[in-house]
Amino acid sequence: MLDFQLMSDAFPKLMGGVGLTGKLSILILLLGMMLAIPIAYARNAQSVWLHGPANAYILLIRGIPSLLQVFMVYYGLGQLDFVRHSALWPILRDPFWCVIIALGLNSAAYTAEIISGALRLIAKGPVEAAYALGLSWFQTQRKVTIPLAIRAALPAYENEIILTVKATSLASTVTLMDLTGVARLEVANTYAPYEIFLTAGAIYFCITTTLSWLLRRLEQRLSLEHMKTLNPTPLQQTETVHA
Amino acid sequence: MMEFRKLKSVLAMSVVALGALSTPVMARDLRIATEGTYAPWSFVDEKGNLTGWDVDIAKALCEEMKVKCQIVAQEWDGIIPGLLAKKYDMIVASMTVTEKRKQQVAFSQKYKNTTSQFVAAKGSYPDTSPAALAGKRIGVQRGSSQDTFLTDNYKDSEIVRYDKTTDPEMDLIAGRIDLLLANRVTSMVGFLATPEAANFGLVGKEYSGGVLGEGNAIAVRKDDPELLKQVNSALDAIFKNGKYDQVTSKYFKFKLM
Known part of the structure; x- marks a missing residue:
């Protein structure tokens, strides 16, 4: 049934596309995170001028298929004369950056939703304690709120990372030779979609499950239980002294 | 006498039915794949209908072969795998005959020159x-x-x-x-x-x-020689009866073959 020779021939070629898939994933997640933090704060703000646009952005991005967003940036912007004559064209001309912009903007919306949810979950106690110790708003965010939010957001963000790795396969629709791009070319050359896509799927599976496993370990590392075993609280120390 | 005539017509009908069974190609609806995004050969018009030179040629062939046809649009890089997976029975999509494709499918006679x-x-x-x-x-x-x-x-x-x-x-x-x-x-x-x-x-x-390649041809599965024979004779017929040139003149001011 399966032509294993074909699969092992295709494997090294497909692995050649993994580098681009990885590069795209990392840059998309970085851009997404950079944009998501201010959007998340804006979403939780009291002022309608802040949470209005933030909510609208998240709603809009989540309501449009990512494939269309890639096409809009790649073909849509390329059609406009003023874009082609602008200083940004060297970037927008390149399909690599088009995919990072389109999927980065996309990831920003989902990540902002995760972070804003995590920020709302944080208990008032530690934050009030920080203010009571004389920390400024900015110091409180940096030392208390954000670390706590990261811990709360990690399980949901793990999901976003996996989804982003898989979403990079859309890059193959705008000429990039990522893992899916190489797979489609191999299919066109061999007429064996079953073997080639199965091999590519197995590679994606290995990447995503490895990532998932690493993130689970990070989650455990950052969990409250684990932290307690690392630095026993002063209260426990006092108790031992008394005993 | 009446009874006998009735019997005769019933018998005649059974013969027709048996004949249809023994030539399944004639009896089944033919499914034909084309590309659908390759104007003027095959594309979707404003009303959402699949049309173009290949689509009209496919229809003329079906008329000649006296079969009911269903024409479907299929993305190019999956068009041969789809044929092999029996999603459809033939490809009329201005496909160029190449050695590599010949290993996968059987080609009809050439139906268009191409450069x-x-x-x-x-x-x-x-x-x-x-x-x-x-x-x-x-x-x-x-x-x-x-x-x-x-x-x-x-x-x-x-x-x-x-x-x-x-x-x-x-x-x-x-x-x-x-x-x-x-x-x-x-x-x-x-x-x-x-x-x-x-x-x-x-x-x-x-x-x-x-x-x-040297030209375009129609692709069928290699295990379907009966259909290939019919397609080739239908092509002969539309080349001769002017149907081929009639379809071409709808799209081009010049002849294709």
């Missing part, structure tokens, strides 16, 4: 040899015979591969690629006839033969 030519800014590349195009970005449809031709011969150029033939046209206008390679007639009546392509034209010489 390929580069498209670029008017008068920009009088020489389109591999040496002259070194370092240039050339757009092409992934998995097309032109893709194989470029991959084999233009090793110093950057080959940019697209899903559909219309995609590199957009990128040629946008300036992301320097040239594109496609079927000559397709470029002439399609892209180059649009106002957006006013500054673009055919450049260099026409290419054919080798991996570019």
